[in-house]
Amino acid sequence: MSNKDVRFKIAPRIADELEDGQVVNLGIGIPSLVNAFIEGKEVYLQSENGLLGIGPPPSQDEFDIDLINAGKEPVTLANGAALFSSADSFAMIRGGHVDVAVLGILQVDTRGRIANWAVPYQPILGVGGAMDLVAGAKKVIGAATLFAKDGSSKIVKELTYPISGIRFIDLLITEFAVFSFNKEEMVVNEILVDMSIEELSDKIGIPLKWRELVG
Amino acid sequence: MSNKDVRFKIAPRIADELEDGQVVNLGIGIPSLVNAFIEGKEVYLQSENGLLGIGPPPSQDEFDIDLINAGKEPVTLANGAALFSSADSFAMIRGGHVDVAVLGILQVDTRGRIANWAVPYQPILGVGGAMDLVAGAKKVIGAATLFAKDGSSKIVKELTYPISGIRFIDLLITEFAVFSFNKEEMVVNEILVDMSIEELSDKIGIPLKWRELVG
Amino acid sequence: MKQKFVKDPSTLMPLFKDGQKILAGGFGISGTPLTIIDVIAASNVKNLKIVSNNLGDNGIGLHQLFIRGQIKKAIGSFFTMNREAVLAWTKGELQIDLLPQGTLAEAIRCGGAGIGGFYTKTAVGTELANGKEERVIDGERYIFEKAIKGDVAIIRAKKADQLGNLIYHTTARNFNPMMATAADVVIAEVDEIVEVGEIDPEHVVTPHVYVDYIIQTAYQKEGGQYVKQRCSI
Amino acid sequence: MKQKFVKDPSTLMPLFKDGQKILAGGFGISGTPLTIIDVIAASNVKNLKIVSNNLGDNGIGLHQLFIRGQIKKAIGSFFTMNREAVLAWTKGELQIDLLPQGTLAEAIRCGGAGIGGFYTKTAVGTELANGKEERVIDGERYIFEKAIKGDVAIIRAKKADQLGNLIYHTTARNFNPMMATAADVVIAEVDEIVEVGEIDPEHVVTPHVYVDYIIQTAYQKEGGQYVKQRCSI
Numbered sequence: 001m002s003n004k005d006v007r008f009k010i011a012p013r014i015a016d017e018l019e020d021g022q023v024v025n026l027g028i029g030i031p032s033l034v035n036a037f038i039e040g041k042e043v044y045l046q047s048e049n050g051l052l053g054i055g056p057p058p059s060q061d062e063f064d065i066d067l068i069n070a071g072k073e074p075v076t077l078a079n080g081a082a083l084f085s086s087a088d089s090f091a092m093i094r095g096g097h098v099d100v101a102v103l104g105i106l107q108v109d110t111r112g113r114i115a116n117w118a119v120p121y122q123p124i125l126g127v128g129g130a131m132d133l134v135a136g137a138k139k140v141i142g143a144a145t146l147f148a149k150d151g152s153s154k155i156v157k158e159l160t161y162p163i164s165g166i167r168f169i170d171l172l173i174t175e176f177a178v179f180s181f182n183k184e185e186m187v188v189n190e191i192l193v194d195m196s197i198e199e200l201s202d203k204i205g206i207p208l209k210w211r212e213l214v215g
Numbered sequence: 216m217s218n219k220d221v222r223f224k225i226a227p228r229i230a231d232e233l234e235d236g237q238v239v240n241l242g243i244g245i246p247s248l249v250n251a252f253i254e255g256k257e258v259y260l261q262s263e264n265g266l267l268g269i270g271p272p273p274s275q276d277e278f279d280i281d282l283i284n285a286g287k288e289p290v291t292l293a294n295g296a297a298l299f300s301s302a303d304s305f306a307m308i309r310g311g312h313v314d315v316a317v318l319g320i321l322q323v324d325t326r327g328r329i330a331n332w333a334v335p336y337q338p339i340l341g342v343g344g345a346m347d348l349v350a351g352a353k354k355v356i357g358a359a360t361l362f363a364k365d366g367s368s369k370i371v372k373e374l375t376y377p378i379s380g381i382r383f384i385d386l387l388i389t390e391f392a393v394f395s396f397n398k399e400e401m402v403v404n405e406i407l408v409d410m411s412i413e414e415l416s417d418k419i420g421i422p423l424k425w426r427e428l429v430g
Numbered sequence: 431m432k433q434k435f436v437k438d439p440s441t442l443m444p445l446f447k448d449g450q451k452i453l454a455g456g457f458g459i460s461g462t463p464l465t466i467i468d469v470i471a472a473s474n475v476k477n478l479k480i481v482s483n484n485l486g487d488n489g490i491g492l493h494q495l496f497i498r499g500q501i502k503k504a505i506g507s508f509f510t511m512n513r514e515a516v517l518a519w520t521k522g523e524l525q526i527d528l529l530p531q532g533t534l535a536e537a538i539r540c541g542g543a544g545i546g547g548f549y550t551k552t553a554v555g556t557e558l559a560n561g562k563e564e565r566v567i568d569g570e571r572y573i574f575e576k577a578i579k580g581d582v583a584i585i586r587a588k589k590a591d592q593l594g595n596l597i598y599h600t601t602a603r604n605f606n607p608m609m610a611t612a613a614d615v616v617i618a619e620v621d622e623i624v625e626v627g628e629i630d631p632e633h634v635v636t637p638h639v640y641v642d643y644i645i646q647t648a649y650q651k652e653g654g655q656y657v658k659q660r661c662s663i
Numbered sequence: 664m665k666q667k668f669v670k671d672p673s674t675l676m677p678l679f680k681d682g683q684k685i686l687a688g689g690f691g692i693s694g695t696p697l698t699i700i701d702v703i704a705a706s707n708v709k710n711l712k713i714v715s716n717n718l719g720d721n722g723i724g725l726h727q728l729f730i731r732g733q734i735k736k737a738i739g740s741f742f743t744m745n746r747e748a749v750l751a752w753t754k755g756e757l758q759i760d761l762l763p764q765g766t767l768a769e770a771i772r773c774g775g776a777g778i779g780g781f782y783t784k785t786a787v788g789t790e791l792a793n794g795k796e797e798r799v800i801d802g803e804r805y806i807f808e809k810a811i812k813g814d815v816a817i818i819r820a821k822k823a824d825q826l827g828n829l830i831y832h833t834t835a836r837n838f839n840p841m842m843a844t845a846a847d848v849v850i851a852e853v854d855e856i857v858e859v860g861e862i863d864p865e866h867v868v869t870p871h872v873y874v875d876y877i878i879q880t881a882y883q884k885e886g887g888q889y890v891k892q893r894c895s896i
Contacts, residue, residue, distance in 0.1 A: 020432075021431070021432045023639045042431055044638070044639070046639075047834070048764060048765075049690045049693070049834050049837050050690075050834050050836050050837050051833075051834050052637045052638070052639060053631065063887060064833065064884070065692065065693065065884060065887055065888065065889070066693045066694065066832055066833050066834060066835040066884075067693075067833040067834050067835075068690075068691065068693050068834055069834075072690075072691040072693075077631050077833070079626050079627045080591060080593045080595060080626040080627060080638065081631040081634075082595055082631050082634035082637035082638070083631045083632050083634070083831075083833055083834065083836060084634075084637065084836070085768070085836055085837065085838070085839070085840045085841060085868075086690070086716075086764065086765075086767075086768040086837045086838050086841070087768040087769055087771070087772040087840070087841045089765075089768075090543075090764065090765025090766075090768050090769065091539070091542060091543030091544070091611065091765075091769075092611075092637070092639065093544075093765060094543060094544030094545070094765050094783065094784060094785055095541075095542045095543045095544040095611060095612075096544060097542075097611070097639050097640065098639075118790070123749050123752060123753055124761065124790065125741075125742040125743050125748070125749050125752060125759055125761060126740070126741040126742055126743030126744070126761070127740055127741065127761055127762075127763050127764070127791065128740050128741045128763075128764050129740075129763070129764040129765060130763075131763040131765075131785050131786045131789060131791065132763050132764060132765035132766070132785045135544070135784045135785045135786070135787065136544050136765075136784070136785070162789065162790050163788060163789055163790075164789060165785070165786065165787065165788060165789060166787055166788035166804065235665075236664070236665045238872045257664055259871070259872070261872075262601070263531065263532075264457045264460070264601050264604050265601050265603050265604050266600075266601050267870045267871070267872060268864065278654060279600065279651070280459065280460065280651060280654055280655060280656070281460045281461065281599055281600050281601060281602040281651075282460075282600040282601050282602075283457075283458065283460050283601055284601075287457075287458040287460075292600070292864050294859050294860045295824060295826045295828060295859040295860060295871065296864040296867075297828055297864050297867035297870035297871070298598075298600055298601065298603060298864045298865050298867070299603070299867075299870065300535070300603050300604065300605070300606070300607040300608060300635075301457070301483075301531065301532075301534075301535040301604045301605050301608070302535040302536055302538070302539040302607070302608045304532075304535075305531065305532025305533075305535050305536065305776075306532075306536075306772070306775060306776030306777070306844065307844075307870070307872065308532060308777075309532050309550065309551060309552055309776060309777030309778070310774075310775045310776045310777040310844060310845075311777060312775075312844070312872050312873065313872075333557070338516050338519055338520055339528065339557065340508075340509040340510050340515070340516050340519060340526055340528060341507070341508040341509055341510030341511070341528070342507055342508065342528055342529075342530050342531070342558065343507050343508045343530075343531050344507075344530070344531040344532060345530070346530040346532075346552050346553045346556060346558065347530050347531060347532035347533070347552045350551045350552045350553070350554065350777070351532075351551070351552070351777050377556065377557050378555060378556055378557075379556060380552070380553065380554065380555060380556060381554055381555035381571065536776070536778065540781070543769070544783065544784050544785070545769065545781050545782060545783055545805075546781075546782035546783070546784065546798070546800035546801070546803065546805040547781070547782050547798075547800055547805075548773070548778050548779075548780070548781040548782070549778060549779035549780050549781070550777065550778055550779070551777050551779065552777070565779070565780075567779035567780055567809060567810075568779070568809075570779065572778075572779040572780075576800060576801075577800075597865065598865070600864075600865075631833075632830065632831070632833075632866070633865070633866050
């Protein structure tokens with residue numbers, strides 16, 4: 001699969017996790033593609049620059065460069081939207097009122113802590129709302145291709161990239177599998193390719209186990 | 216003069232101190248009477264429950280029990296008014312955006328610290344916005360009859376009533392005289408009755424001096 | 431769409447439990463959720479901790495809960511006018527936490543905003559600063575205040591859309607918008623419920639994410655007071 | 664009524680001085696006071712400390728001030744896209760204080776609200792918490808952040824009335840309302856100036872007390888970008 005195909009495989013799987021009535025913040029990158037797969041679901045998209053209720057992408061006529069999402073892409077207002085300041089928006093995020101944040105990640109450790117804002121040995125000059133979302137959202141879903149460009153696994157025993165917060169994420173969705181983190185333990189919820197859990201373990205170099213399905 | 220006459224003597228003198236363009240918060244008691252004497256001045260009245268721009272008292276038709284000032288008296292909206300929450304209102308007050316607070320006082324010491332929210336040996340169960348206004352307004356004008364019901368002077372060397380904050384007020388307006396506090400020193404700006412400064416000093420038991428008029 | 435509108439307010443009764451901390455909007459009677467307070471009264475829950483500017487008046491609003499002995503502790507800024515409350519406090523029957531009005535408003539805002547606490551210049555050097563940490567920041571004295579959160583917030587708005595977006599009416603806004611953000615369960619009492627889309631996104635004061643239940647008020651303004659129109663409970 | 668509307672923006676030039684801390688609204692180009700920034704550029708003031716989410720883009724907005732070497736320090740949340748700024752920082756020519764976006768927004772709000780500082784849960788345990796005080800409140804970890812204030816705030820709104828009451832346009836609101844509260848001098852750039860009374864008191868976002876000067880924007884939206892319409896300076 002091309003990188004683009006992979007991303008478009010991950011996005012609808014993320015959409016499957018979203019539930020009617022949820023307030024969801026979609027990060028930049030793969031998470032932003034999720035918007036295209038939630039039609040029919042009553043999900044309310046929050047944008048940290050000050051909007052609850054992102055509508056469908058604008059037509060040529062609707063296009064307004066002032067009305068943008070956190071990735072600075074033009075958007076529209078959904079029916080029932082609300083506009084507010086950045087202070088009010090981050091009060092909403094940090095205060096635990098966003099049900100789900102879907103965040104692109106660079107690394108995740110096997111307990112569920114993520115790195116998604118900076119690269120080692122590079123100037124650290126941008127963070128945006130990443131840390132607020134990690135600290136504040138009720139549920140955090142990580143989204144990423146499982147392997148970096150250099151072939152290394154993004155799931156690691158210890159983060160080597162700068163950490164984004166002390167909070168453990170809930171779910172990691174990759175093109176190979178869906179992982180969940182319960183009580184700081186990583187388990188496999190679902191394998192999305194024709195591969196055994198042992199093969200997947202070998203591929204990422206970390207022993208994996210299935211989530212125990214409780215009654 | 217009856218007590219009512221006295222209060223109505225103090226109120227217009229306070230109004231004289233207010234300037235066009237100022238945002239003013241009028242406290243409960245004598246300060247609330249000032250409203251009647253500012254006609255013709257462009258003063259914007261702030262009410263700490265969430266309003267900038269109090270209009271004239273409501274007619275029978277306009278009366279709305281939801282639209283009240285901080286003293287819970289019915290008010291109207293002035294042209295150009297703005298409504299906001301209590302948090303935003305006290306952000307405005309505490310943040311130093313109210314030009315003048317006119318506050319009733321129980322005592323003031325000779326440096327300009329005031330007591331205006333509680334009585335000694337009584338349960339302390341109400342403070343409202345008093346301390347926020349003392350701490351936050353750019354200028355504080357104290358308003359009071361000079362003597363308490365028991366005949367004691369409200370100007371004292373040391374407060375015996377609970378203090379309202381560490382801030383020194385700027386001006387004290389009584390029925391006898393106008394006092395100002397500069398660099399923590401009390402001086403007499405103006406005597407409003409037929410009395411010498413020595414007679415006034417005797418009356419309150421504190422030596423008084425005139426403000427030195429500079430330039 | 432989640433059905434937030436509850437036709438019969440009495441069905442909300444199970445939301446209230448003994449010992450809860452309840453944030454109640456209102457300044458005097460203005461902006462007070464009178465109908466929801468009637469539900470709490472009827473529920474007979476006890477030992478409530480009430481966070482509200484004051485405790486209602488004349489048997490209306492929170493004063494009703496006080497009279498019925500349902501309140502264990504009141505956290506607010508102005509109880510002087512609630513004479514029985516003062517008496518109950520003197521007798522040790524009511525606990526009171528007194529905060530400056532602006533500190534109360536800010537603490538509730540912080541509670542809803544993921545802020546643990548803040549430094550305010552209000553009340554420095556006064557009796558209300560007793561036992562509170564003081565810190566000098568850039569040469570100015572401040573005291574520390576912790577954020578306030580509640581189990582349930584009961585608020586009063588003018589209009590809700592079916593999603594739960596709210597707008598308020600004049601100074602009846604007061605503490606309601608912050609309280610809407612700072613509790614696990616938020617119930618809004620409104621005059622009017624409209625279709626989604628009828629409130630301009632620029633005018634929404636409380637976005638729907640904060641609101642769990644909406645009821646229509648049973649009270650109307652008549653002759654300078656609120657009069658109960660329907661026997662809702 | 665104080666005349667806040669300034670017809671010729673260039674007359675505002677004396678308000679800007681070397682070494683000032685300037686709060687500049689905007690998220691990307693949305694909500695950025697482009698005309699006021701042109702005035703600052705023309706004023707040639709130097710060593711500015713700019714508080715803004717980012718530093719504009721493509722020679723527009725704050726990027727212009729950066730290119731002209733007027734900025735000594737940038738306090739914001741996202742400079743990664745300003746490649747020359749990153750380079751200048753590497754060379755030691757530009758100081759940068761990086762804050763999480765929500766911490767930045769909250770610090771500015773506190774600056775305007777008489778709050779000295781606050782405890783936030785954002786960034787706990789990260790490199791951005793280095794050197795910052797940590798405190799556990801009710802079992803949760805928080806870090807301390809000081810309030811931010813400026814000498815001048817330059818903000819962008821949709822509409823002002825002659826008094827200075829402001830309303831905003833969609834997501835161009837962003838940092839502007841907080842910045843309006845947190846500086847000694849506040850200049851608002853708007854699309855439209857209307858008579859007092861034309862903005863509903865319920866809809867005012869920034870009350871007039873916060874606004875010192877109002878100018879009409881020289882920019883209009885055309886073909887997906889802002890284009891300067893009048894040579895204002």
